[in-house]
Amino acid sequence: MSDTKDVEFTLKVMINKQKTKVVFAEIDSDFADVLISFLTMPLGTIIRVLKNHYGEDEETRVNIGSLTTLYDGLLIRLCKTNTYHLSNLDNDHFETEAAKKLLLHPESSFEAERLRLKIDMIRPTRTIISYFTGTCRCGKSLNRKVGLLEESEVAGEVFATKKTTFLISDDMRMAPSVAVSIMQTLTNIGITDTGGAELRIVTFGFNEIMDLLKGSLLSRTPLSDIILEKGRVVDFGGTRKSEPGVMLNERKKEEETSNSKKMILRLMVQKSNNKLLFAQAGDDFVDFLFSLLIIPIGGVECLLGGKTRLKSIDNLYNSIADIDDKYMATRDMRNRITDPKLPRGFISTHQILPLSEQTLVYYHQDFDNKKEWLSYSGRGGGQIRDMQYDKGEGNYVKQGLTMYTVSDDLTVTPLCMTSSLSILNEMKIPLSDVKKVEVQVGLQEALSILKASLTSTSALTESLMNNPMLKKQPKQEH
Secondary structure (H helix, E strand, O other), X not given: OOOHHHOOEEEEEEEOOOOOOEEEEEEXXXXXXXXXXXXXXXXXXXXXXXXXXXXXXXXXXXXXXXXXXXXXXXXXXXXXXXXXXXXXXXXXXXXXXXXXXXXXXXXXXXXXXXXXXXXXXXXXXXXXXXEEEEEEOOOOEEEEEEEEOOOOOOOOOOOEOOOOOEEEEOOOOEEEOOHHHHHHHHHHOOOOOOOOOXXXXXXXXXXXXXXXXXXXXXXXXXXXXXXXXXXXXXXXXXXXXXXXXXXXXXXXXXXXXXXXXXXXXEEEEEOOOOEEEEEEEOHHHHHHHXXXXXXXXXXXXXXXXXXXXXXXXXXXXXXXHHOXXXXXXXXXHHXXXXXXXXXXXXXXXXXXXXXXXXXXXXXXXXXXXOEEEEEOOOOOOOEEEEEEEOOOOOOOEOOOOXXXXXXXXXXXXXXXXXXXXXXXXXXXXOHHHEEEEEEEEOHHHHHHHHHHHOOOOOHHHHHHHOOHHXXXXXXXXX
């Protein structure tokens, strides 16, 4: 990988005759790899890299639904007075200090591919499995520290095949550019009229790639926003209402039927207007919330059937899901991207979503250079053996008697009677106007929370209070 700051990509962009909209752009496989890498990034990583790039100023900061406030609760932040503000939850609330670090710096099972991108939005990190316990298919076990592949010396393809060019629409639909069927390719990405369009050569560097990541999450027209509006990304709505119900991806429905986990959540609701004030939750629900940060955006798309309300990301994901395998670097790459597995040990025992973790890795030995490493793909040379991970077990949040307060925007704090009363006092709501509604959170509710958290700063209200059953037959305690 080259120095990220020096890398540039050249795009051939078609602009409509009014010069108000990008019709489509032609890109090479290196640029396509960067776009596809968006789908491999965990939600927590996306929040972190956007924070690092755009900062915390009100005018420049980027907020992604309720996920940003959820992530912020883990941070120790420097205030304007140059004093440190403690995170909402200190290390004592987590099983280990490492568990909290995993949430702040989640990894994906595409770390090796990411290091071979021409441009990398994530600071290089040394990925070490602290204690690998695996079994070779020959029956022998390996019990020692071994690093994941972290070298960029592996030549060749990343996600897309080399020498392939792609067309991408303004709303991030992507398809291989096949000369014999150019009209069909344009149709595939939603282009029906190119009359009067003019060609423009555009250069994208690191800053433009960051703007594109941001735009793909906040806009329906990220290319036009960047190329024609000089970087101004149009936010198409952080307060959009959830569509009723959530459709689980067909590939996950089998796992849904066998998942009977339920979590209890106590909603504090204003009687007079049925408004959600805050929720009281146990460690299982808080563990579930924080575990959302480790899911790659492609995994979110898979869970929600390609319909997340992040329309540009939806289009990119569905384009990759429909692409022919011959345009991908390996035969299984498309499936790895569209139904990704999490690294071993990242799935909490409280996880209610049908996620799966990487249990098969490849052990490489280079006897000539006296080196050994692991990879998820099996690419990279050396003598290769299949290794089966022992499945990880554990949680992020410490188990015990601690209860938590969860606000509508997923801010998590330890439950304290005085702080709860302070919230009501600030809202000028008397105790007589408050009721407690106990709800069960199962798979469908968990999916609804995940979906709402992507775009709304009222994730709990949108996902739970809009449920007709909760309004019809709440269980109340005065």
